Amino acid sequence: MNWLHVERRDAPLILAFPHGGSLIPDDLIGQFRSPWWAIRDADWHIAALYDGLAEATTIRTDISRSVIDCNRPPSGVSLYPGQATTGLCPIDTFDGEALYRDGEMPDIDARRVAYFTPYHDAIEAEIARLRALHPWVVVYDCHSIRSVIPRLFDGELPELNIGTDNGVTCDSTLSDAVVAACGERSHVLNGRFRGGWTTRHYGRPANGVHAIQMEIAMRAYLDEPKGEPDESNWPPTWTPDRAAPLRADLANILTAALTFAKGPA
Known part of the structure; x- marks a missing residue:
């Protein structure tokens, strides 16, 4: 199963895509109450949104986040204590529906070994490769989410949500x-989303690795339906013209990240 994709470039920028996939392996699909619920919370069309915007290494997984969330700590500890969130192997959707059939629960250790570890081994390898070429490397974690999810946050999310764990994971210049x-x-x-495990784990400015997360409200590039989505209207269709204005802004953002990374050279 070819589920992990790494496209290498030599510029000091890595784009990571932990949640863009909707693939559920055949041996796991029967455990889920609803195959649609198991893919509904994907970062829809996120790879297409960033495609070709910058000279950057890209690392992405096709595996659904309902199988394994590659942006959560492998220990299972919550990144947002006291707030609703999902775990390493989520057992419910963003809206709180139970993902698994009665008597079925995920084998967390097996999924960690099969999917989480190879994904992060790839990120670590690319950081090491690029650090051998550049004094600084930027890891930019790419995400998107529905604009309104009452269980997770109040009201409507801003279009662009930047996370640096309150300034810990990158220099303030970036x-x-x-x-x-x-x-x-x-x-x-650093609003509702301050950066997930990828940003917090790899962001070590003192070691030349600066990490930042971008969580995009989907209305910025997709026609989101009003209210909670259903199978008739979700996911929204990818339309290049609809996404073009945001792609232009993201190109400027990635240019800023690359300019920062090349600064000390």
């Missing part, structure tokens, strides 16, 4: 440049 490149779009730095 986050300031990304914020400036957001232009007129609604945005927030």
Whole structure:
């Protein structure tokens, strides 16, 4: 099963896509109450959104986040204590529906070995490769989410949600440049989403690795239906013309990230 994709470039920028997939292995699909629920919370069309915007290494998985969430700590500890969230192998959807049939629960250790570890081995290998070429490397974690999910956050999410774990995972020069490149779009730095495990684990500015997460509200590039989606209207159709304005803004954001990464050279 070819589920992990790495496209290498020599520029000091890595784009990671942990949640863009909707693949559920055949031996697991029967455990889920609803195959549609098991893919509904994907970061839909996220790879297409970023395609070709920058000279960057890309690392992405086709596996659904309901099988394994590659942006959660392997220990299972919550990244947002006291707030609703999903775990390493989620047992419910963003809206709180139970994912698994009665008597069926995920084998977390097996899934960690099969999917989580190879994904992060790939990221670590690319960081090491690029650090041998550059004094600084930026890991940019690519995400998107429905604009309104009452269980997870109040009201409507800003279009662009930048996470640096309150400034821990990257130099402020990088986050300031990304914020400036957001232009007129609604945005927030370290709001509801401060960065997942990828950002928090790899972001070590003192070691030359700067990590930042971008969580995009899907209305910025897709026609989201009003209210909770159903199988008749979700996921929204990918339309290049609809996404073009955001792609232009993201190109500016990635240019800012690359300019920062090349700065000390």
